[in-house]
Amino acid sequence: MNKSVFFLLAFFLTLPLFAQDVTFGLRGGPSFTTLGGDDGSVGAKFRVGFHIGGFASFAISESLSFESGLQYANKGANGSDGGVSAVVRNGYLDLPLLLNYRFGERFYGLAGVQPSFLVSPAIVLEENGNKVTVNGKDVADLYKGFDFAGVIGFGVELNAGLHVQTTYEHGVSNISEIADTAYNRGFKLTVGKSF
Template identity: 50%
Template sequence: MKKLTLLSVFLMSMHLSFAQQTEFGIRLGPSLTTFGGGDFNFYEFRFGFHAGAFVGLELSDKLVFEPGIQFARKGATSPIIGAGAIGLRNDYLDFPLLLKLRTGETFYVFVGPQPSFLLNSALVFEEPGNKVTLKGGALTDLWLGFDFAAVLGFGINIKKGFGVQLSYEHGVTNISKDDNLFNRGFKLSFHKSF
């Protein structure tokens, strides 16, 4: 709660100090994530999703500071002998702090850091016709509670506040207590600004 309060105070002060125009928005879409580090060849991409909100604080005609908050389902899949697979699934609360550069009315690029906090974890065993999900604090305890990533991407504003963007997240902090693993992923986001 303390962290959210500090973030709110920070956003308000940024708005009052620098912003010429403010926009609010929601963002959601599919994700494709895996792990880097460790035995990298052992992990494959898995589908997830993300959803959240953002605030766009205009610093100039071309530059926008865009902090946000998102629920993001991340993880990886590991094939097992036979036709099955084990899915490693981690749910995070992401705080992207993006600097967005408009290259015109329609296109933009962005970059920035993203701290994330682990909410919970699960193991998903899948084989044809069968799926078992294991959850609980013991699984969450296998992972470190904090992640930090570098984010970069590009987007297109369509019309009436709608748009789409593609981002890549490159985790730079270890997320596992037992191995040297890093989050890697792509997000395809659809957004609506108000």
């Protein structure tokens, strides 16, 4: 792990020490992901996946809080080449480490980092109506087990602890073992409930 990643993680992981109040919750929704980079983005199109998990929010002041959580997120891309279509359908455990800044009563912005760990790689290949799913150990050697992304987004607080938010994730670490530059990219549309 390089020094800048280490210092970012250390910064975000020590923020809860300054928290005044803690809130827990659940959230989930659809994800719209693709692959970016010179090698990874060739023919890659967005695909619809999902994410689901829990979070904890640590209030630092009236308008600023630190938020972390654990989510299962389905990522990847759609593509085709020479009559063969392929769907990359990788499952990750995301650990978002975010600062949440409130604007007024209901609106807020999010920014931070997100380490992710590959837990279920899969590729679905289709040619002339014949589908084959390759997953687990058969495809795991194509991908690195760790991803790291920057995250930015905004949201709105509703009534009864409900909120809706959207975030953009920009992967900065190469996820491929065979391509020089292949990065996860994507948007999450999230509905959450605080308790």
